[in-house]
Amino acid sequence: MIELKHVRKIYGSGQARVVAIQDINFKIVQGEVALLMGPSGAGKSTLLTIAGSLQKPSSGEVVIAGQEVSKLSTRELSKLRLSELGFVLQAYNLVPFLTVAEQFQLVDRIKHNGNLSHEELDKLLQRLDIKQLLNKYPNQLSGGQRQRVSIARALYPNPSVILADEPTASLDSERAVAVGQLFQQLAQEYHKAVLLVTHDQRLETYADHIYQMLDGKIQVADN
Ligand SMILES: Nc1ncnc2c1ncn2[C@@H]1O[C@H](COP(=O)(O)OP(=O)(O)O)[C@@H](O)[C@H]1O
Numbered sequence: 001m002i003e004l005k006h007v008r009k010i011y012g013s014g015q016a017r018v019v020a021i022q023d024i025n026f027k028i029v030q031g032e033v034a035l036l037m038g039p040s041g042a043g044k045s046t047l048l049t050i051a052g053s054l055q056k057p058s059s060g061e062v063v064i065a066g067q068e069v070s071k072l073s074t075r076e077l078s079k080l081r082l083s084e085l086g087f088v089l090q091a092y093n094l095v096p097f098l099t100v101a102e103q104f105q106l107v108d109r110i111k112h113n114g115n116l117s118h119e120e121l122d123k124l125l126q127r128l129d130i131k132q133l134l135n136k137y138p139n140q141l142s143g144g145q146r147q148r149v150s151i152a153r154a155l156y157p158n159p160s161v162i163l164a165d166e167p168t169a170s171l172d173s174e175r176a177v178a179v180g181q182l183f184q185q186l187a188q189e190y191h192k193a194v195l196l197v198t199h200d201q202r203l204e205t206y207a208d209h210i211y212q213m214l215d216g217k218i219q220v221a222d223n
């Protein structure tokens, strides 16, 4: 679904130059959950955002759903992102002045087709235990609630690829397990490709592959 070929990312220049990731070859495959683990500063978020075409690599190639990202216009790229990719980012991607229910309605206004049905959304909200929050604003939610709403918001457009950065960081164990199971089911039953950047060892049981990242490089760990 997504392939990175010889991808490098360098931030800044001169004294401030940082090689965030180097010569990364990596695939995110349909039907599988991959975990990307490793210490802070290893380059995990950089890899995730490049894989999701939210930023450009300094060199190398990114292919999403068969399309080489660098060859697409801004417009084509937005369309690709909208139809294929679901992001759960650390800065929760909720609109502050919209209620939880309105976050989903906003998606309907941007993307008219292929979003979850009422029944499917209802099930998802129940599963994430956020159904009772539909009329609340993001600043009325706890960190964990916001995180779960953010996951539901990312899944609502029914993306084929899910890219999540520390999706369980503020969740207790029961809820972290529920989220792990949800991602696993999305991969196994709905053939989605899932990449989770995480420190959370509670998610390891749900992964098909675990990659360790250190100093901008990936090593395969196990599974
Ligand atoms: N926007 C940026 N500008 C400059 N340096 C950055 C930027 N984003 C990340 N970095 C640097 O790149 C390296 C990798 O960061 P990041 O991808 O955020 O790692 P991780 O998510 O594993 O903590 C770190 O040294 C970080 O300081």
Ligand SMILES: [Mg+2]
Residues within 6 Å of the ligand: 044, 045, 046, 165
């Ligand atoms: Mg990070």
